[in-house]
Amino acid sequence: MIRTTIGAIVSLALVPGGALAQTAAPTADLHAGHTMPMATVPAAADPHAGHNMAPPATGDTIGNAPAPAPPTDHAADAVWGAAAVAPSRAALRREHGGFTGSMILFNLAEYQARAGTDGYRWEGEGWFGGDINRFVVKTEGEGDVRGPLEKAEVQALYSRAIGPWWNLQAGVRYDIRPDPQRAYATLGIEGLAPYWFKAAGALFLSTKGELRGRIEGFYDQRITQRLILQPRAEIEASAQSIPEIGVGVGLTDIELGLRLRYEIAREFAPYIGVEWAGKVGETARFARDAGDRTSGTSFVAGIRFWF
Numbered sequence: 001m002i003r004t005t006i007g008a009i010v011s012l013a014l015v016p017g018g019a020l021a022q023t024a025a026p027t028a029d030l031h032a033g034h035t036m037p038m039a040t041v042p043a044a045a046d047p048h049a050g051h052n053m054a055p056p057a058t059g060d061t062i063g064n065a066p067a068p069a070p071p072t073d074h075a076a077d078a079v080w081g082a083a084a085v086a087p088s089r090a091a092l093r094r095e096h097g098g099f100t101g102s103m104i105l106f107n108l109a110e111y112q113a114r115a116g117t118d119g120y121r122w123e124g125e126g127w128f129g130g131d132i133n134r135f136v137v138k139t140e141g142e143g144d145v146r147g148p149l150e151k152a153e154v155q156a157l158y159s160r161a162i163g164p165w166w167n168l169q170a171g172v173r174y175d176i177r178p179d180p181q182r183a184y185a186t187l188g189i190e191g192l193a194p195y196w197f198k199a200a201g202a203l204f205l206s207t208k209g210e211l212r213g214r215i216e217g218f219y220d221q222r223i224t225q226r227l228i229l230q231p232r233a234e235i236e237a238s239a240q241s242i243p244e245i246g247v248g249v250g251l252t253d254i255e256l257g258l259r260l261r262y263e264i265a266r267e268f269a270p271y272i273g274v275e276w277a278g279k280v281g282e283t284a285r286f287a288r289d290a291g292d293r294t295s296g297t298s299f300v301a302g303i304r305f306w307f
Contacts, residue, residue, distance in 0.1 A: 102128040103306060107218075108140075110302025112275070116293070117144045121300075127159065134159040136169065141177070152176040155186060166191035173204055178245050182206050193217070211239040212247070228269075232257040241282060246290065248282020261304055269304045 076085050106124035121142040127134045136159045141152030157171035166189060173184040188202030199217040206212070218232040236253040259273030278295030279287050287294045 098130065100128075100130050102126070105306035107304055108302060109304070110271075110300045112142075112298040112300050114296050114298040116296075117146055119144050119298070129159070132161045134167075136171075149177050151178065157186060157188075162189075163191075165193075169202070180244060182208075182210075182245070184212070196220070210242055212252075213237045213239075226263045228261050228263065230259045230261065230271075230273075232259065238283075243286065246283065246286040248284075248286055250281045252279065252281065252283040254278055254280060257300075259300065267306050270302070271304060272299075272301050274299055 074085065104126040106122065108121055108123040110121055112119040112121060119142060123140040125136060125138040127136045129135055136157040138155040138157065139153065141149065143149040153173055153175045155171060155173045157169040159167045159169045162168045169188045169190065171186050173186045175182045184204035184206045186202055186204055188200065190200035193199045197217055197219045201215040202213065204212045214236045216234040218230050221229045223229055234255040235251065237251050238247050238249055241249040255275065255277045257273060257275035259271045261269040261271030263269040274297065276297050284294040
């Protein structure tokens with residue numbers, strides 16, 4: 001029985017057109033023969049269309065291109081005209097260093113009380129010009145109250161600023177005393193050293209080929225706004241021995257002083273103080289041979305003034 005059933009099934013599968021050999025017919029396409037074009041969506045407008053987005057032809061990075069030059073050296077000239085702004089520009093130049101002025105200052109004008117004969121001394125200078133170029137006249141000297149003038153000199157110098165604090169000076173020096181008189185070519189420098197020390201140095205070459213030198217300095221120490229203590233030092237030297245004027249080779253003179261002044265006004269200040277002065281080396285020997293003192297201490301009183 002079972003065999004008969006299996007054989008029938010196999011026969012149906014193998015017979016063409018049999019039930020198992022047949023497949024379901026495909027379902028008809030409802031849209032067959034219909035044309036279905038795709039809908040076209042309009043593209044959005046480009047906001048940069050027509051703009052040139054290329055970098056500058058010069059190669060400069062955008063934002064770093066140099067600004068255009070002003071129409072003239074001074075932009076104000078293009079608005080107001082050069083003639084209209086010239087007076088203001090000249091006033092500004094004068095106020096910031098382009099001025100011309102003058103000054104006369106006597107740092108020392110004093111009476112010296114000392115053993116033996118009392119004496120006097122002065123040291124001053126005057127200048128005319130500006131901050132950069134000036135004409136300077138310096139003078140100093142000393143003597144005995146009851147005796148002749150011992151030392152007196154005058155210098156005429158051209159002064160040129162070589163920095164914010166220093167001036168280079170060149171000119172001539174003429175010694176009125178001692179005899180015989182001497183004339184020198186002068187080259188020096190003066191200015192403010194660190195910590196506001198006023199310093200100066202100079203070389204002097206005489207018409208006879210004698211070379212001498214001098215350095216000096218002082219410092220104004222303010223005790224109050226009007227009371228000022230001024231220590232001061234000066235050293236002189238010579239490259240040759242000059243017996244006719246009592247100057248020996250090497251160090252010749254040393255002076256050390258301390259003065260206390262009171263500024264009644266900035267331009268007028270009386271002072272008192274003490275000073276030691278001495279001759280050294282061969283110069284001291286020349287002084288002893290001439291019967292002069294070689295060193296001594298003086299009590300001084302004087303006036304410092306300028307205008």
